[in-house]
Amino acid sequence: MARNSGFPWALFEALSNARGVTGDEGPVRKILKDFLKPHVDSMEVDAMGSILVQKKGKTAGARILLGAHMDEVGFMVMKIEKSGLFRVAKVGGLDDRMLAGKRVRVGPGAAPGVLGAKAPHLLKAEDKAKIVKLEDMTVDVGASTEAEARKIASPGDTATFESTFESWGPSLVRGKAFDDRVGCAILAALVAGPSPVDFVAVFTTQEEIGLRGARVAAQKFEPDVAVALEGTGAADTPSKRSEALGAFPRLGDGPVLTRRDSSTITDREIFALFEEAAGKAGIRWQEKRPGIGGTDAGEFHRARSGARSISLSVPCRYIHSPAALAARSDIEAALELARAALSPLGRVKRPAGPRLEKS
Amino acid sequence: MALRKISPKKSAAKEAHGRDRRARAQAARKGSALAWLREAVEIPGVSGHEEALACWFAGVATQLGAEVRMNRLGSCVAERRGKGAPRGPRPRVLISAHADSIGLVVTHITPGGFLRVAPIGGVDARILPGQDVWVHGRQTLPGMFGSIPPHFQSGGPPKPFELDELFVDIGLAGPAARRAVSVGDLVSYRSPLTEMAGGRVYGRAMDNRASVVAALLALEQVARLNPAVDLLVAATTMEEVGRICVGGMTTAHIERPDYAITLDVTHGEMPGVEEPHAYKLGGGPALCVGPHIHPAMFKALVETAEREKIPYQVEPAPASTGTEVGDIQTAGEGIPSAVVSIPLRYMHSAVETLCLADLEKVARLLARFVVRLERGVTRGED
Numbered sequence: 001m002a003r004n005s006g007f008p009w010a011l012f013e014a015l016s017n018a019r020g021v022t023g024d025e026g027p028v029r030k031i032l033k034d035f036l037k038p039h040v041d042s043m044e045v046d047a048m049g050s051i052l053v054q055k056k057g058k059t060a061g062a063r064i065l066l067g068a069h070m071d072e073v074g075f076m077v078m079k080i081e082k083s084g085l086f087r088v089a090k091v092g093g094l095d096d097r098m099l100a101g102k103r104v105r106v107g108p109g110a111a112p113g114v115l116g117a118k119a120p121h122l123l124k125a126e127d128k129a130k131i132v133k134l135e136d137m138t139v140d141v142g143a144s145t146e147a148e149a150r151k152i153a154s155p156g157d158t159a160t161f162e163s164t165f166e167s168w169g170p171s172l173v174r175g176k177a178f179d180d181r182v183g184c185a186i187l188a189a190l191v192a193g194p195s196p197v198d199f200v201a202v203f204t205t206q207e208e209i210g211l212r213g214a215r216v217a218a219q220k221f222e223p224d225v226a227v228a229l230e231g232t233g234a235a236d237t238p239s240k241r242s243e244a245l246g247a248f249p250r251l252g253d254g255p256v257l258t259r260r261d262s263s264t265i266t267d268r269e270i271f272a273l274f275e276e277a278a279g280k281a282g283i284r285w286q287e288k289r290p291g292i293g294g295t296d297a298g299e300f301h302r303a304r305s306g307a308r309s310i311s312l313s314v315p316c317r318y319i320h321s322p323a324a325l326a327a328r329s330d331i332e333a334a335l336e337l338a339r340a341a342l343s344p345l346g347r348v349k350r351p352a353g354p355r356l357e358k359s
Numbered sequence: 360m361a362l363r364k365i366s367p368k369k370s371a372a373k374e375a376h377g378r379d380r381r382a383r384a385q386a387a388r389k390g391s392a393l394a395w396l397r398e399a400v401e402i403p404g405v406s407g408h409e410e411a412l413a414c415w416f417a418g419v420a421t422q423l424g425a426e427v428r429m430n431r432l433g434s435c436v437a438e439r440r441g442k443g444a445p446r447g448p449r450p451r452v453l454i455s456a457h458a459d460s461i462g463l464v465v466t467h468i469t470p471g472g473f474l475r476v477a478p479i480g481g482v483d484a485r486i487l488p489g490q491d492v493w494v495h496g497r498q499t500l501p502g503m504f505g506s507i508p509p510h511f512q513s514g515g516p517p518k519p520f521e522l523d524e525l526f527v528d529i530g531l532a533g534p535a536a537r538r539a540v541s542v543g544d545l546v547s548y549r550s551p552l553t554e555m556a557g558g559r560v561y562g563r564a565m566d567n568r569a570s571v572v573a574a575l576l577a578l579e580q581v582a583r584l585n586p587a588v589d590l591l592v593a594a595t596t597m598e599e600v601g602r603i604c605v606g607g608m609t610t611a612h613i614e615r616p617d618y619a620i621t622l623d624v625t626h627g628e629m630p631g632v633e634e635p636h637a638y639k640l641g642g643g644p645a646l647c648v649g650p651h652i653h654p655a656m657f658k659a660l661v662e663t664a665e666r667e668k669i670p671y672q673v674e675p676a677p678a679s680t681g682t683e684v685g686d687i688q689t690a691g692e693g694i695p696s697a698v699v700s701i702p703l704r705y706m707h708s709a710v711e712t713l714c715l716a717d718l719e720k721v722a723r724l725l726a727r728f729v730v731r732l733e734r735g736v737t738r739g740e741d
Contacts, residue, residue, distance in 0.1 A: 084557070085630065097520055098506040101486030101708035103550065103561075112553045114561050118631055119706035120483040121681070131519050132485055138630055140704065140712055142555025144641060152556060163491075168501065168530040237505045238473050238526050247471075317528065321489040321506045325530055 005332040005339070008189050011035050012173075012331075013165040015181035019105060021074030021158035022091045022208045025049055028070040028181070032188060032203055039192040046220065050213040051203040057195035061346025064199035065223035065307065066190060066338070067214055067296045068183030068230070069207030072176070073320050075104065075139070075159040080150060084143030086113075088159060090134055092208030098321050100132045103162035106141050107153030112162065113141035163323040171252070171328055178316045178324040180207065183229035186314075186335045193339070197346030207296055211263065214296035218303030224350045225270060225308045226300035229338065231324065232256050232313035235289055245289060249315040252327040254284035255334035258311040260291060263298025267308035273344050274310060274337065281340040283333050288313065308348065312338055392572055392718045395419065396552060396560070399568035403495060403547040405462030406479050406600045409433050412458045416571060416594040423579050425592065430613050433596040434458075434606040439578060441588040441733075452732050453591045453616035453694075454577060454725060455607050456570035457598030457623070457683055460563070461707055463546040465494070465527075472536030473505070473526040476546055480599030484522045486708050491549035494529055496540035501549060502529040548709035558715050559640065565711035567598070569701050569718060570622035576722030577729070586730040591616055598683045607683030611690035618656065618695050618732055620725065621684035625674055625700035627712070635675060638702040641714040643670035644721045645700040647680045651688055653695035655736040660697055663728045669720050674700060695736065699725065 011031070020028035032051055036043055044052050051070075073092030080086055086106065100117035116139075117132050139159060143149035153159070165175035184203055191201050200221045204213035218226065235242050236250040249256045257274055259266050278285045288311075301309035314334045316324040404412035413435040417427040420437030427437045435458075441449045461480030468474055474494065478484075488506035493499050505528045527546060531539055552562035574592045581590050591614050595606030611619060625645045628637035638645040644664070648657050664671040679685055680698050688696040701721055704712040 081630065083630070095488075095506065095517070097485070097517065098489035101483075101705060101710055102489060103553070103710060112555055112561070114705065114708075114710035114712060116629060116705045116710070116712065117486065117708065118629075119626055119708075120481055120485070121706060122626060122632055122636060129519065131517060136631070140555075140561075140629075142557040142559035142712070144557050148557060166501070172530040174501075174503075174530070236471065237507070237528065238469055238471065239507055239524075241507075318489065318503070318506055322491070323489075323503060325503075325528065 005335045006189060006193065007332050007335050008185055011188060012181065012185035015184055016165045016175035016177055019110060019160045020070055020072055021160055022071040022206050024158045025070040025205050032070070032184060035188055036191055046216060048213040048216045049205040050217045052217060053191055053201040055191050055195055055199050055201055057197040057199065059196065059346065060198045062224040062348040062350060063221065064197065064345050065202060065218060065221050065226040065300060066187055066199055067202045067204055067217065067226065067228050067300060068187040069180045069204045069213065069296055070184055071205055071208050072160065073208050074161065077153045077155050077157045077159065079155060080146050081138065082146050084145050084149040085138035085140055086149060086153065088134065088139050091158065093320055096131050096133050099134055100137060102322050104139060104159045105162050106139060106159040107157045109152065111141045111152045113139045113159070116140045161322040168325065172325055173328060174323055174325045176323055178326055179231035179319040182231040182314045182316070182326065182331060186229050186338060189335055190338060196343045199342065204296055211294065211296050211299040214299040215303060218300045218307065222304045223300065223307045225345055225348045226297060227338070228295040228297035228300060228311040230295050230311050230313040231316045231319060232288060232293060233319050234315035234317045237317060249286045249288055251315055251317060251325065252329060253286045254330060255337050256286055256288045256313040256315050258288040258313065261288065261293050261295065261311065262291065263294030264301050264309055264311065266310045270308050270310045274312065274341055277340040277344055278337050281336060283337050283340070285337065392576060392715055395572045395575060396568060399572055400552050400562045400564045403462065403493065403545060404458055404460050404564065405545045405547055406459040406597050408545060409459050409596045413594060416458065419575055420578065420592065423575065424582055425578060430610060432606055432609050434610045435594045436610060436614060437578065437592045439582060439590045441590070442585050443587050447589065449587050449589050450618060450732050450735055451589045451591060451616040452729055453593060453611065453614055453619040454574050455593040455595050455610060455619065455621050455683065455687060456574045457567050457604065457606060458571050458594035459596050459599055460566065461599050465540055465542055465544045465546065467542065468536050468540060469526065470533050472531045472533045473528055474540060475526055478522065481707050483707050484525070485519055487525050488520055490709060492527060492546050493549045494527060494540055495545040495547065498539070500529050500539060502527045550709035559712055560715060561710045561712040563709045563711065565703055565713055566624045566706055569624060569703065569713055573701065573718045573721040574622055576718065577725035580722060580726035581729050584726060584730050586733050588729050588733055590729055595683060604683030604686045608686035608690060611687040611694060615691050616694060619687045620697045620699055621682050621687060622721065623682040623698065623700050624703040624706065626706060627702040627704035629704050638672045638674065640702050640704065641716055642672050642702060643717060644724050645672040645674040645702060647674045647676045647698035647700065649676035649680065650678065651676060651680050651685050652697050655738050656695050656697035659731055659736045660699070660728055663731050664724055667723065667727050669724045
């Protein structure tokens with residue numbers, strides 16, 4: 001059952017544990033650069049902080065761009081209170097309802113801290129019906145004065161959730177920032193291995209606040225076809241919405257192909273190309289629930305004169321929370337599917353312009 | 360729960376062999392607050408299921424030279440006789456700290472293998488989404504409360520999640536989950552004790568293991584001071600559930616002390632939680648005053664703190680103190696009682712935060728107060 005795609009599990013673990021809130025992706029970038037260095041002729045870091053790699057394959061074909069984002073959702077320190085507590089703001093999409101009482105790491109030194117909320121004993125009845133907002137919480141690192149706190153972090157520094165990568169039984173892995181370190185690890189594996197075609201790999205920044213690194217990377221390379229490699233939300237957990245709309249994607253049912261999300265309407269031919277590649281390679285895949293979320297493909301597909309784009313994702317439960325859960329088999333299969341799609345992607349014709357004859 | 364089933368000597372022997380035992384004894388001699396706290400919070404000890412914790416408590420107390428006994432509802436009492444004739448007469452002083460902590464229990468396993476749970480004690484549902492837990496099934500398994508990502512939430516203004524919308528994910532499909540976990544299995548928070556800046560620590564179940572540890576530290580100091588007082592240190596059960604604190608109540612009834620001091624945690628100050636409902640972390644013990652406290656006990660505690668130059672804070676409690684003291688004070692013919700509290704932030708979360716120095720201060724105050732009780736206390740009205 002277990003596939004052996006050569007997925008770099010140790011790299012994925014290191015990437016998941018690394019701290020890289022949007023705009024502060026340095027530690028993630030360092031791990032990726034160290035991993036990629038022996039496998040590439042050249043590598044550059046652009047003005048946005050994205051890592052750009054031009055991979056030589058056996059043949060040149062269509063200009064292919066593969067992307068994964070390095071940043072993760074988290075927090076930014078806004079203010080230090082006289083009491084030594086930090087006020088923080090969200091970076092990226094976070095639900096207030098899962099923040100109270102969570103463990104965090106603060107500042108460049110990763111000081112342990114907690115997102116403290118008032119004890120239930122002290123709540124008035126009307127408070128209980130209200131959501132505790134992040135603005136009403138503080139991050140406590142143990143400091144009792146402003147000066148003590150300043151040694152740990154200053155306004156502008158970031159904080160991450162505290163979670164350590166681990167295996168849950170033989171088939172699952174669990175950790176922080178699978179969105180999108182899983183994509184980074186898949187893309188790094190593609191760069192490290194042999195490729196039938198040339199492609200450009202971009203490890204982007206600032207996806208979580210509006211796909212900003214992706215825009216710049218795609219504008220530079222002007223791809224014909226682009227693929228965003230992602231960790232996407234699984235919807236196979238109990239909820240009224242899943243009952244109504246179907247509980248998919250599911251953990252263990254294979255990589256996820258997106259027809260439409262809030263950022264992109266996938267090019268039909270590219271979708272069919274992936275479908276066919278999966279079929280030929282015997283890889284089970286699943287649909288993403290249409291309309292939800294957005295990926296770097298949103299910027300890839302509208303960069304310069306446009307690129308035909310798709311998102312290929314690993315289903316992960318509980319993205320944008322302290323830790324996500326993913327199936328090893330889905331990750332391996334996503335890498336295999338990406339690899340299987342490379343040759344056909346190289347044969348994609350660059351459309352001369354808008355396909356007017358079809359409209 | 361019978362005494363023979365949880366003979367502390369047997370369990371201590373089982374747990375500790377060779378080097379382990381020596382290391383443990385050394386740690387016990389050093390009376391390391393942090394080392395004991397780390398061990399104590401690792402034990403789940405959910406209300407009604409305190410056996411392992413009682414065994415740990417008994418092991419440490421035995422090494423400190425106390426004689427331990429377990430009572431019918433699981434509370435563990437360590438007795439240290441004071442100087443003088445073997446049978447006294449000496450004042451009997453009870454220091455009680457409830458050993459149990461809040462937790463959850465599995466009520467249902469969904470066809471998909473997700474666990475539905477109910478609270479044991481005052482669980483705060485607001486902290487549960489995304490919370491790491493241990494599920495104490497056939498084996499102890501890691502789990503987490505599922506959270507619905509913002510992307511999947513339906514429209515409309517969001518409301519706080521109710522516990523019955525939430526579930527624990529242990530990463531097992533239905534049949535496997537049902538083999539690993541049964542309805543009735545316990546769930547505890549997963550949050551290792553972590554050292555922070557400023558001598559503070561966070562972790563689960565600090566409410567009330569911090570007090571259990573402070574009581575043991577006090578026992579250690581009393582052994583050195585050797586007053587003419589018979590000291591009883593009790594790790595009591597089932598404080599977090601129900602209106603009556605069953606463990607403290609029955610322990611007081613059995614032991615019939617002359618004086619009783621209950622150790623518990625109180626709310627630490629933080630934004631939105633200010634005096635008169637909150638006490639400074641690092642500011643030393645909070646001493647309750649009010650109808651549940653014998654005025655002479657409070658006065659003697661204050662005098663002891665001032666004489667020993669131990670900083671303290673006064674915690675007015677117009678009715679219940681929120682501790683088991685109310686059920687100890689009214690045991691038997693009535694027991695002059697007091698409450699000493701450790702300030703703690705984020706109570707009943709998995710990241711309860713306190714200042715280690717407060718534990719030491721509480722222990723020193725208690726030990727000196729036990730010595731003070733050689734002379735007894737009276738209202739001074741008669």
